[in-house]
Amino acid sequence: MLIIFHILNFWRNLMLDNPLPHSLIEGTVIDRIDWTEQLFSLKVKAKMHPFKAGQFTKLALPTATGGWSRRAYSMVNAPNDEILEFLLVTVPEGGLSPRLDALQPGDLIYVGEEPTGFMTLEEIPETASDLWMLSTGTAIGPFLSLLADPSTKKRFERLVLVHAVRHEADLVYQDRIKALQADLGPQFHYVPIVSGEAVPYALTGRIPALLSAGTLAQFSSVELDLLKSFFLICGNPEMVRDTREVLQNMGYQKHLRRKHGQFSSENYW
Ligand SMILES: Cc1cc2nc3c(=O)[nH]c(=O)nc-3n(C[C@H](O)[C@H](O)[C@H](O)COP(=O)(O)OP(=O)(O)OC[C@H]3O[C@@H](n4cnc5c(N)ncnc54)[C@H](O)[C@@H]3O)c2cc1C
Ligand SMILES: NC(=O)c1ccc[n+]([C@@H]2O[C@H](COP(=O)([O-])OP(=O)(O)OC[C@H]3O[C@@H](n4cnc5c(N)ncnc54)[C@H](OP(=O)(O)O)[C@@H]3O)[C@@H](O)[C@H]2O)c1
Known part of the structure; x- marks a missing residue:
């Protein structure tokens, strides 16, 4: 056959x-x-x-x-x-x-035919209990997939989805985000960031600066912790680079299979 x-x-x-x-x-x-x-x-x-x-x-x-x-x-x-x-x-x-x-x-x-990529649950060290998903633009996509996987909610105590876009209209999949809020309750924290216009329920600015100023932690009410937090960073390569630098300055390290750290990233271009 x-x-x-x-x-x-x-x-x-x-x-x-x-x-x-x-x-x-x-x-x-x-x-x-x-x-x-x-x-x-x-x-x-x-x-x-x-x-x-x-x-x-x-x-x-x-x-x-x-x-x-x-x-x-x-x-x-x-x-x-x-x-x-x-x-x-x-x-x-x-x-x-x-x-x-x-x-x-x-x-x-x-x-x-063959999917690929390392931004998966099995690549995150077992010790992490709080998953931070930092995205710009279309890079919210893989995080919505992770959040739709029942293993993710079983695995982490806190899930923080940060989505940075230029305009309010770019804050896509609001229906899914509302469903996650209803399903996961206080386990799930959504942090919208709109850089190009003032939106009452969103932060203004860029991920690296908001992270280093403590604004992301304050907005989500999730503390940053060297033992508990793990960061997945995805999207605009300049955002990824600057965010990694901020995290390194805060004492976090890139995660490698042979040497565990607290962040991994994927550039979209
Ligand atoms: C691992 C990985 C996953 C990706 N997943 C997605 C995805 O889910 N959705 C998606 O739209 N793109 C995604 N991309 C980007 C995608 O592969 C293409 O690069 C993009 O669609 C542009 O292709 P193009 O041929 O039209 O433009 P090209 O002629 O290849 O032009 C590339 C230029 O377009 C800009 N650009 C590329 N991608 C984006 C983007 N996502 N947002 C804003 N500007 C961009 C950059 O300035 C880049 O230099 C991903 C890339 C990688 C490496
Ligand atoms: N809409 C526009 O004004 C505009 C302008 C130029 C090009 N485009 C094109 O439109 C396409 C899609 O763009 P997009 O808006 O989806 O993606 P994007 O350009 O990656 O922007 C998405 C979000 O990422 C932020 N960002 C950009 N660079 C950053 C950095 N170095 N550090 C931290 N955050 C950063 C942006 O903030 P900032 O707003 O502060 O940059 C925005 O909030 C791209 O091809 C782009 O070339 C759009």
Whole structure:
């Protein structure tokens, strides 16, 4: 059966202008959410291999020159969900994101078969009891996946989701955040930061400065503690760099498998 499948796939690829690389599988867009002009979510049906909350895969489209344009995107959904969900921003001059933004339900999309990434629960030392998830823009995605995984709430005493965006409209997935607040109660702390306009329920500024001033701890009512706190930092590479520096100045260290520390990070570009 498997041999027939591979032979059929081989012939199918020969007939196509852009043969499908081994690492990609075909998927279908089944729905989309338009949050703002530039921010959107795609719901995709594809038989990707199982992933761990916090991981990412590739999304890809064929190019006019016979190749493939592919980039990394984090899953927003929980690992057991049948439908994959991705949160994206259109980078106006970008090579792939404007093309992904043009996709509509029913359109084909290509997905990396093998998910990857180390921003997962098993990479966090057992000693940490408070998980701080620091994100900018679309990087809230992997944290929503982590929060949707029941193991996360079993594992930590306190969960702090920090989301920094430019405009209030970029504070996406408010319905899920409200559901988490209802489900997790005082275990869950949401810290919205809006840098470009004053919003009554959000902080103003940037993550590194708000962290070093103690404002994130004050707003969330969760103390920073060298033994209890673990930080996942994700998104804008300059935010990641500056936040790591602030944490190091506060005595925290980068986490390595061979030498445990208190923070890990993932750059989006
Ligand atoms: C591990 C990983 C996970 C990622 N997950 C996501 C995700 O879930 N959602 C998502 O939208 N992007 C994600 N990205 C970024 C994504 O892979 C692409 O870089 C992005 O979509 C731009 O691709 P492009 O071809 O349109 O632009 P390119 O031509 O590749 O232009 C890249 C430029 O776009 C800007 N940029 C790239 N990504 C972002 C972003 N997310 N927010 C703001 N500005 C950005 C930067 O200025 C960067 O230099 C992830 C990247 C990595 C490495
Ligand atoms: N909307 C705009 O004004 C604007 C302008 C230029 C480009 N763009 C493009 O729009 C796309 C999406 O942008 P985005 O708003 O989702 O992502 P983003 O540019 O990464 O901004 C998201 C959040 O991260 C903050 N941030 C940026 N640099 C930081 C740093 N060095 N340290 C700490 N925090 C930092 C921003 O604060 P700050 O607001 O203080 O930077 C903002 O609150 C990008 O491709 C970007 O090039 C948008």
